[in-house]
Amino acid sequence: MSGRLVVVTFPGSNCDQDCYHAVELAGGEPSYLWHREHGLAGADAVVLPGGFSYGDYLRAGAIARFSPTMEDVITFARRGGPVLAICNGFQIACEAGLLPGALIRNRTLRFHAFDQHLRVENNETLWTSSYERGQILRMPVAHGEGNYEADRETLDGLDGEGRVLFRYVDAAGRVTEEGNPNGSANAIAGIVNQEGNVMGLMPHPDRAMEAALGSVDGRGIFESLVRHLSAVGAR
């Protein structure tokens, strides 16, 4: 069977339906969970979707991180449950301490909404096994605070342990200033935690699932996850 993936909806989430649809397309069984509900029992994986939870007040993700459901998500993650954190979900996961670092204002000060190239840096994870290492992907970004920052030690750890899964690159696949529009340290677009079960990325794989919408390059993430769940025997 395919695995039950719970998509958490916060007040201000706007990609929960995209994520639900993406899970279906990848062969998983999606369901929604309102951020005040305790209903993770039986979940095989959790998706924290994009949006503007709590209007991004104070800092993006800072308030959502204290939602009742997030307490359960933190416990779920600490026990090794897979958590996919996309865009605002990535910001929430950093605020919750599930992932290191923080996402600050884009260096351009502008909200970015365009297609962006990424390079797959490590395909030996449950999130990226459907890709080739070095594969260039194109998927939408849509964020004002996507500039990944962490202290030097954290950045060295991420690089040294192969925990940077995606980097911003130009169309030719090179890390350049122009290819990294938000100014992220080391052009980081997506990372995993030390245990490998929590993945956060700013670009939107959930919006790159169908050719009619311009790209199918996001499918690999959802498909890798669903395949992993079926391999470990999720119901």
Place this chain on the structure above:
Amino acid sequence: MKRYQLEIRVVPRAGLLDPQGKAIHHALHALGYAAVEGVRVGKAIALELEASSEDAARAQAEEMCRKLLANPVTEDFQIAVMGEAAPTGRRA
């Protein structure tokens, strides 16, 4: 218990790129304020709280900063106790 007025300042950590501060810096230079050497932009949070003493008020605010009001990865905070707030008005 007394009511205290506090002002909490949250500022981007020194050394961290502050894109807003940089943009404002450029704008001030464009207006002819060539003497401006650096601009950092943070936020000020004014809050009133009940506590047994000024120290207790400060300690509570510090806990709030660590938990929610500031992000330790990117921000520093300063707490100033502005004074005792007027007691809340009671209806006659």
